[in-house]
């Protein structure tokens with residue numbers, strides 16, 4: 001950890017959890033399975049970001065947390081992500097609304113959305129976060145959301161805090177935030193790819 005890092009900042013906590021997860025996946029021998037509770041722990045830390053966004057994204061927070069809660073419950077029965085997916089495949093419930101495999105797909109899309117937002121954040125100095133967030137959302141999530149949800153999300157973008165306000169709420173400077181965002185980007189990519197591979201190897205497409 002670097003001296004200039006504000007200790008215990010929410011971004012640091014998230015980044016460290018995803019770096020640990022990425023390391024675990026990289027170090028694990030070929031077929032070693034990912035424990036669902038380990039994965040859920042890292043994902044649960046992300047929810048602090050919602051408190052920086054304001055009321056308009058309360059519904060996104062609720063959506064994310066309820067899907068994650070479903071996965072936490074599933075971890076008690078299935079133990080590993082692999083077992084959970086295999087059960088839905090066997091039951092023919094992969095895409096059934098509310099199924100574990102579907103919830104994992106949504107949480108994974110949330111992680112990818114954050115990655116895309118962070119990438120855009122690091123590549124511009126825009127005072128407003130509207131474009132940063134809108135273009136990320138348009139690419140990563142909008143294709144899979146209903147018209148009503150997309151409309152609500154784009155309307156909510158006008159209420160996002162400014163770049164400076166966000167930094168203040170995260171207890172970061174522009175520099176420290178960008179450093180950590182880049183670390184999240186690097187750590188989340190292998191995690192997302194790992195999950196995608198589990199779907200593809202079970203002949204589950206990624207277009208939903």
Ligand code: 1PZ
Pocket residue numbers: 049050053057059060061063064067097098102103106107109110111113114117129133137141145146149153160166
């Ligand atoms: C700093 C800039 C911040 C920008 C914030 C952008 C937030 C975009 C929020 C997108 C909310 C989508 C809410 C509703 C989604 C639902 O359609 C699906 C339904 O899934 P189904 O029940 O059909 O299986 N739900 C989800 O996809 C759950 C996860 C959505 C939330 C991910 C957000 C993560 C972003 C955090 C940003 C800090």
